[in-house]
Amino acid sequence: MNTFIIISENKSDIDDFVDSLIVKNRISKINITEILPEPSIGIAEIRKVKKSLNLKPYGGGKRLIILREMDKATTEAQNALLKVLEEPPVNNIIVLSCLNSNNILPTVLSRCQKVSLVQTVKQNIKSISDIENIFIKLIYSSPGDRIIISQDYSNTKEQFLEFTDNLLSLLSTFITSNKYISRISIKEIADIIRKINKARILIEKNVNYKLTLDILLLGFPTKSAHKTLDK
Template sequence: MLASILITGGDAQKRQAKALLKATDFLGDKTENNPDFFLIKEETSIKIAQIRELKGKVSLKPFSAKAIVVVISEADKMTLPAQNSLLKILEEPPQSSRIILTAPGPKTLLPTIVSRCQIIHLSDETKIDQEILNSQFSILNSLLSASPGQKILLVEKYSRNQEQALAFCQNQLLFLRELLHQKTYNPKPIYHQISLNIAQIARMMRSLQKSLILLKNNVNPRLLIENLLISYPN
């Protein structure tokens, strides 16, 4: 099995969500504040200096996880020198490291990089990733059974920064859309353990949509997620 993974298809947010789930599997732990996890993500371009720095990180032994895990989000933003530098790492990857790349498609990267990766192609955006749905089911199920005090304790887990709060709201909205579809059209819904009725689901979806708009306008993520979780029915 190849030590590196390339995730293609879907949209950028969905690719990164899949990459972080894979990273969690390799780490055997969460990615947040994990000394064995590194994320490279840039709005414009990823430079060769960042990849050279990465070489030193992946050569280390894991601090506490099963492996050193690196996610290069939207790896197609790497400059050509950066891609060539990454290729040298992929040619002889350290045994205790895993590198996960995301990109719109394999043609956006050097063929020699692609050939050294296991490719995971996501379905079209209209098709739901079952792994993400199952994860969000567990989260929502826990939140619905939590007391107001327990919800407050969970706030930090989903609101350390704007990006994390956005991902939480987007993934919850994704799951609730699927739940609404199942409860409307499926007499035996997969997620029957969640006892929300259609009106409750619709209200929660509206709250999440408003939350996404507010987050994009730089509202404090912690306060927003706190108010959102308290509004969830028990």
């Protein structure tokens, strides 16, 4: 499903989620359309969305449509959006944000993947911390140790995809929060993200996931043991 509805009172939390989608899907700024309530979202704004969706994403990538404060949209506008939410064009991601989902039509909610950021943050604090520790261990490890670590996350295709998805989420937080491993540049982080996305594409083509993860982790930059996390 490429349609999301984010429920949060905190704009920065919404921005972080959107940024993670942008990084994960490698969406360029030119392919991002943002709709704001002025003071509400009406039929005219939905026409803008449909017009954007009728155009192919620039450069053959993906497009992101963001509708902010969708709980301020008129009933007519929400109804006009239903067809788009049900069958979004290929390579398009639609994100709705709202403060109160009670003001969103049930037919809109049923067509979106619901993301409650308050719950998500609480549930994922431990997992983000765990994956950060694993990432730190990886970049300080020898090739042999990386192969050993790889064995813990490549027993099944689903395990591989979950592990790499967590890595992508972690790396996106490094970028959005300016928190980087010491002496790892943005370019290096971007290169890791590119390699992860390439590996995930190979897995979807039924390439051996154990070998793919081995090669992926061996391609991570290697850092000296004395280097530490930037705070």
